[in-house]
């Protein structure tokens with residue numbers, strides 16, 4: 001099994017279009033220690049020929065053009081992309097589906113809750129239903145992923161419950177959203193029968209059940225949105241805490257670094273990193289802290305061999 005990070009940044013990307021904060025200014029200026037990153041997504045394949053996307057970011061068109069293995073190789077029209085697995089219904093996870101119109105056959109996998117979000121929005125009918133299948137996957141049920149010829153490939157995906165919230169655009173503006181476990185935010189355990197890659201771009205808290213699932217995974221790609229819960233407030237770029245947005249922080253006693261101290265994982269990689277998070281900067285003390293704790297910081301184009 002192999003994986004490719006298509007985008008390592010959180011919603012908005014790095015630099016974010018309307019941010020003039022120092023990190024984004026450094027990225028725009030071409031500072032090699034502030035490498036730009038597109039919005040979070042990975043591609044996974046068993047054979048290197050047929051690929052599954054995990055989330056479809058608004059930057060998907062650019063990501064495909066940066067990634068030769070995802071480009072057409074046969075005939076006048078084709079694509080090695082045979083499926084898209086969705087782990088939430090946020091703009092940064094689903095907007096790229098619109099890029100995949102043009103009557104290419106593939107399967108969209110997601111929980112009933114995420115399929116309901118797509119079904120409720122007719123813009124996604126640009127993915128013609130006679131060509132693009134939408135398949136509901138129950139949490140906790142390993143599902144074989146389907147190849148271009150309709151047969152099952154070697155990869156299975158199991159969607160797992162993680163604490164989170166409904167997408168921002170579905171929030172009721174009169175009250176803050178419930179942060180909890182339902183089927184609109186999940187993680188994905190991807191397996192080829194031997195190795196396990198776990199993709200969790202959005203997670204509000206570590207639970208005992210999640211820690212047990214993560215234990216002994218070969219590779220984990222985990223929510224690296226914010227360094228501290230209040231960093232957007234303190235730096236003046238936003239009015240929300242990380243928890244309000246459904247993301248646990250990387251640092252702190254309830255943070256990701258602390259949570260993983262007790263979890264045995266082969267390779268730990270942070271992705272879905274917000275443009276305000278100092279770990280994006282190669283010369284920051286925070287980057288040194290995560291690396292000293294055994295974490296890698298994902299970047300666009302990162303290749304992962306399992």
Ligand code: MLT
Nearest residue numbers: 011090091092168202245
């Ligand atoms: C998030 O990860 O919190 C969302 O992508 C935010 C958003 O919808 O912009």
Ligand code: MN
Nearest residue numbers: 010011090092
């Ligand atoms: Mn996001």
